[in-house]
Amino acid sequence: MAELKLSETRDLTRIERIGAHSHIRGLGLDSTLEPRSVSEGMVGQASARKAAGVIVQMVKAGKIAGRAVLLAGHPGTGKTAIAMGMAKSLGLETPFAMLAGSELFSLEMSKTEALTQAFRTIYYTPR
Numbered sequence: 001m002a003e004l005k006l007s008e009t010r011d012l013t014r015i016e017r018i019g020a021h022s023h024i025r026g027l028g029l030d031s032t033l034e035p036r037s038v039s040e041g042m043v044g045q046a047s048a049r050k051a052a053g054v055i056v057q058m059v060k061a062g063k064i065a066g067r068a069v070l071l072a073g074h075p076g077t078g079k080t081a082i083a084m085g086m087a088k089s090l091g092l093e094t095p096f097a098m099l100a101g102s103e104l105f106s107l108e109m110s111k112t113e114a115l116t117q118a119f120r121t122i123y124y125t126p127r
């Protein structure tokens with residue numbers, strides 16, 4: 001049986017995770033931060049998208065920086081999609097890196113190394 005290297009498995013996982021969000025182009029909000037019903041690849045999650053839009057506006061206005069936003073919810077409910085929508089709303093120069101918890105708590109490498117590798121991939125990630 002053919003051997004599959006661990007690094008190949010990781011790369012495939014990352015490509016699949018990026019592909020799952022390739023339809024997200026923003027938060028789908030109008031100029032008053034009201035969510036359009038279907039826009040920029042987004043549908044539903046109206047209050048979460050609006051709240052994310054408020055944060056984006058504050059960042060753009062220089063009101064907040066160096067802060068974290070915690071998105072909580074059941075698996076598959078759109079936390080990553082909203083985070084990506086926020087990054088896209090901030091402009092193409094805004095880096096976006098996805099990282100799974102299991103990558104951070106690996107026995108094979110330190111947390112610092114896992115974070116460093118994730119940040120190195122940012123500029124190669126298709127958006």
Ligand SMILES: Nc1ncnc2c1ncn2[C@@H]1O[C@H](COP(=O)(O)OP(=O)(O)OP(=O)(O)O)[C@@H](O)[C@H]1O
Pocket residue numbers: 020021022024041042043044045073074075076077078079080081082
């Ligand atoms: N409001 C939305 N509009 C359009 N697509 C969405 C929306 N919310 C989620 N999706 C899509 O549904 C799928 C699952 O969402 P996502 O991965 O963002 O969920 P999650 O909460 O981050 O999941 P997990 O907790 O498992 O990481 C993705 O393909 C995502 O792009």
